[in-house]
Amino acid sequence: MTPTWDRARAIADAVLYEGYLLYPYRATSAKNQSRWQFGVVGPPGASDAGIGEDDCLAAQFLIDGDSELTLIVRFLQLQHRNAERDMGGRFEPVDELTSGLKSWVTWDEAVECELSFGPFDVADLTPPRTLEVKVPDGRDTEDVDGGRLIRTRAAITAELTIAVQQDDSFNKVSVSVNNTGPATTDKDAAIATSLIGTHIIAEVVGGEFISLLDPPESAAGPVSRLVQHRCFPVLAGRPGEHDLLLISPIILYDHPEIAEQSDGALYDSTEIDEILTLRVMTMTDEEKAQARATDPLAAAIIDRCDSMSPEAMQQLHGILRNPHAGQTDNPRHDELDEQMRTAGLIPEIPEGVDWWDPVADTAVRPDLDAVLVNGVRVAAGSRVRLRPCRRADAQDIFFAGKTARVTSVHEDVDGQQYVGVIVEDDPDFEMPDSYGRYLYFAPDEVEPLDSQVVSPDRSS
Secondary structure: OOHHHHHHHHHHHHHHHOOOOOOOOOOOOHHHHOOOOOOOEOOOOHHHHOOOOOOEEEEEEEEEOOOEEEEEEEEEEEEEEEEEEEOOOOEEEEOEEEEOOEEEEOEEEEEEEEEEEEEEEHHHOOOOEEEEEEEOOEEEEEEEOOEEEEEEEOOEEEEEEEEEEEEOOEEEEEEEEEEOOOOOOOHHHHHHOOEEEEEEEEEEEOOEEOOOOOOOHHHHHHHHOOOOEOOEEEEOOOOOOOOEEEEEOOOOOOOOOOOOOOOOOOOOOOOOHHHHHHHHHOOOHHHHHHHHHHOHHHHHHHHHHHOOOHHHHHHHOOOOOOOOOOOOOOHHHHHHHHHHHHHOOOOOOOOOOOOOOHHHHOOOOOOOOEEEEOOEEEEOOOEEEEOOOOOOOHHHHOOOOOEEEEEEEEEOOOOOEEEEEEEOOOOOOOHHHHHOOOEEEOHHHEEEOOOOEOOOOOOO
16 A cells, blocks of 8 residues: 555545544443434435435546546444343343453444445446445354353445546546435434445546646636535545545545644544543543443543553644645745745834734734735735635635635734635625625635736836
């Protein structure tokens, strides 16, 4: 496995287990009774009956060039663990089985499932191709002190459909995962036959995937016509690479990565490592024993938190990052930064003045200051088109392609610049001025619509 694949799989594993456990990780916690939260593809009719999730997950993406496509479908299969006490040759189901310092509770675990399809010649995927996604049922027995654990799994059946159409000069690929298992009227049976944490890793050889968050101008039209259902494709792997795609049920940006401060997964749908680690550390010995009794992954969390060094805990507190880190690989960014400094468009805080000193505030004027974007001076009054990219959250993406009027230009204490704007087709276009709240984008997320180009000596 290449380093790029390792990187993609680390993110895919986070998607696979996101929401798998919710602190405080005990069976008695009401949260842990219903913990499957993302990418659940339920059996037919479960959603309409109110006992499960939609039976389909579908996405569309673009490939530039003739190529070979491989798809890897990954999900969790629910595994019910039933604890039984040995009653002298007869086994009796119990909620909790205890032997000495060890205990096991009747609990729902999960088994990782991964199926690979392809490689396919993209040109051969017209008409659509439907492939079977199938995982058999199973029953395993584990003998433990004082009894046994019976693990059972229901069969999962689904279909993966792949289709390709031409859109301009690009191959538009449509993929869907549809649960084809038997309909049920029981909530427990519905989750037992669901694909949990469903996502797809796609690899292309001989072509490249198009970013849907920051597409080239030539692909803007085709990208705008793509339709997603309960998931979204983002570029995986390292920045600049376009051969891996992650179709995720969780909102991500292109080239996501695991924070280097995160020393291990916490499987929580609102994971904040430091807070949850501290919460685990405050648990009593009895609570920790209850957590260990539920799931091997929960036990691993408890053990890791108990053995965490002060240095590792301090690292979870976070670090101050250089906002310009990673831009040095792009000569265009370096050129623009130098041009901005030379042109004097970004005022310098006087030497020896700290950022919190009131004198620093007088060095900037958001209503007058400017930044250069592709050589064009952007300041209050400029018109721009919004192009949210890798830093965008879900709300920002809603404004992609819209025109806006710049109201101000800001720089934070770390040196990162922001452009304040009002969207022009907002029904309340004039209202934000009355209370001073605007949308903010990085300079590389706006496209100037004015044609005036500024040279380093500030002439035009």
